[in-house]
Amino acid sequence: MGSVGTVICKTTLVCAPLMAETVEQIMTDMYKAKVQGADLVEIRLDYIKNFQPRQDLETILKKKPLPVLIVYRDAHITAEWRGQALLLPKWEGGQYEGDEHTRLETLHTAKELGADYIDFELKVASNLMEELKMNCHSGSKVIVSCYVNGVTPLEEDLNRLVMSMQSTGADIIKLVINATNITEISRIFHLLSHCQVPLIAYSIGERGLISQILCPKFGGFLVYGSMEGNSVPGLPTLENLRQAYKVEDIDEDTKVFGLISKPVGHSKGPLLHNPTFRRVKYNAIYVPMFVDDLKDFFSVYSSPEFEFAGFSVGFPYKEAVVEFCDEVHPLAKAIGAVNTIIRRSSDGKWVGYNTDREASITAIEDALKHRGCTNGETSFDSPLAGKQFVLAGAGGAGRALAVGAKSRGARVVIFDIDFERAKTLAHEVSGEARPFEEVFNFHPEKGAILANATPLGMHPNTDRIPVAEVTLQDYRLVFDSVYTPRKTRLLKDAEAAGAIIVSGVEMFLRQAIGQLNLFTGKEAPEEFMRDIILAKF
Numbered sequence: 001m002g003s004v005g006t007v008i009c010k011t012t013l014v015c016a017p018l019m020a021e022t023v024e025q026i027m028t029d030m031y032k033a034k035v036q037g038a039d040l041v042e043i044r045l046d047y048i049k050n051f052q053p054r055q056d057l058e059t060i061l062k063k064k065p066l067p068v069l070i071v072y073r074d075a076h077i078t079a080e081w082r083g084q085a086l087l088l089p090k091w092e093g094g095q096y097e098g099d100e101h102t103r104l105e106t107l108h109t110a111k112e113l114g115a116d117y118i119d120f121e122l123k124v125a126s127n128l129m130e131e132l133k134m135n136c137h138s139g140s141k142v143i144v145s146c147y148v149n150g151v152t153p154l155e156e157d158l159n160r161l162v163m164s165m166q167s168t169g170a171d172i173i174k175l176v177i178n179a180t181n182i183t184e185i186s187r188i189f190h191l192l193s194h195c196q197v198p199l200i201a202y203s204i205g206e207r208g209l210i211s212q213i214l215c216p217k218f219g220g221f222l223v224y225g226s227m228e229g230n231s232v233p234g235l236p237t238l239e240n241l242r243q244a245y246k247v248e249d250i251d252e253d254t255k256v257f258g259l260i261s262k263p264v265g266h267s268k269g270p271l272l273h274n275p276t277f278r279r280v281k282y283n284a285i286y287v288p289m290f291v292d293d294l295k296d297f298f299s300v301y302s303s304p305e306f307e308f309a310g311f312s313v314g315f316p317y318k319e320a321v322v323e324f325c326d327e328v329h330p331l332a333k334a335i336g337a338v339n340t341i342i343r344r345s346s347d348g349k350w351v352g353y354n355t356d357r358e359a360s361i362t363a364i365e366d367a368l369k370h371r372g373c374t375n376g377e378t379s380f381d382s383p384l385a386g387k388q389f390v391l392a393g394a395g396g397a398g399r400a401l402a403v404g405a406k407s408r409g410a411r412v413v414i415f416d417i418d419f420e421r422a423k424t425l426a427h428e429v430s431g432e433a434r435p436f437e438e439v440f441n442f443h444p445e446k447g448a449i450l451a452n453a454t455p456l457g458m459h460p461n462t463d464r465i466p467v468a469e470v471t472l473q474d475y476r477l478v479f480d481s482v483y484t485p486r487k488t489r490l491l492k493d494a495e496a497a498g499a500i501i502v503s504g505v506e507m508f509l510r511q512a513i514g515q516l517n518l519f520t521g522k523e524a525p526e527e528f529m530r531d532i533i534l535a536k537f
């Protein structure tokens, strides 16, 4: 798709919205935004207290270290699109309570004083355009903006809306939606690829994040990034745009990979995969994809026009995603869970893999070996052989652990809140399922291994552990597949009880190494990836 559209902008700009209450603070923030990598700033005049239009604009525009986009939002502004009230999203919401004439006069003054861009809402733009164009001796560009806060219009309706915005004679168009499903973002990608005028188009919120990060691939005019310490909900930070995603390096040929999960914001995948792609000189980007419905997601994004090249699959989709793969690697099939999908370049088919199994089991084995817990005569025997392996959670991650432990000769005991699910998995690994109610009274064999594959312990449930604390002393090793936080409460308690502990970070790193090999077809730089993990966690 990136290749078929009319790509207007060669380089997408990064813009920091500033909402300070004093002109002094705006000046300070402008310099900070520049240091943090912004190409321009959007200044919200309506946030300035005791605003003196001409005087304050002169101060701001005379000394600006970066190009400036001026916005002056009315507190009551709504626009009409097909009879539906269009309200502003919160961070874009206006503060100005005065009369409309003064507001528009102020925007004209900003233009006259040399603001680089001025934003007019669609509702007022049509009447103003003639006047603005006649008065075009200043170099300011006019942005005509519109915010759709209700249901995202269908593609034809969005096209019509963009055309009506275009017909105002705007230099640049800005359209903001509030997507309730990631599939709605595909409409933004279409618009960005095909619009004849420079376009700023994105959705706010967690489901909309990809519209912002991938905007350079589809030729968007600018992307917003919030400043450090000033983060705006639903916007990426300047730091992430510049350092993790390096949006300046994204072009229409950049391959898109993403993590399909819900929730997704906790993942450290983008911080690990993106620098690694650059390290191995692979033109790709890895983004969080907040997915509500796998069927909808694949029905829209399987289309080759979006050029999505592969996915990591996280909680809670590792088992359900199997049916959306055209082929599944035998190992993943045996596990019944997929955490990696790639689009095979020869035929465009989705092929599913599992890199969790080896990642988790080798992390546990290496920790045991490191502490001298070998088993059997030769170093080829797994230290897990013959051990009791107690597993909490029989979902996607639990399946990988159970099948892995069984392959190493361990005896698996499974707890899951869903007893049927525990029984099914136990049957597959010739293990034993126990009702969840028993988990807090369950006393393992001395020297057993405990693995948590439930989300307990992960934010926001950081205080919870999946077994009774008193039983922890019986375990030789405790593993937690949760990796945010690095040391969960389970691991802290287990360490205090004398067990060897293995953090989910180790599994996370190893599964990502396996994924990177599959994503790029190149050998993953393991030391480089390990160093990132050490620095970022």
Ligand SMILES: O=C1C[C@@](O)(C(=O)O)C[C@@H](O)[C@@H]1O
Pocket (backbone or CB within 6 Å): 259, 261, 266, 267, 268, 269, 312, 313, 314, 315, 339, 340, 356, 397, 508, 511
């Ligand atoms: O379990 C995990 C973690 C993960 O979901 C993440 O949070 O980045 C990514 C998955 O590939 C992996 O199997």
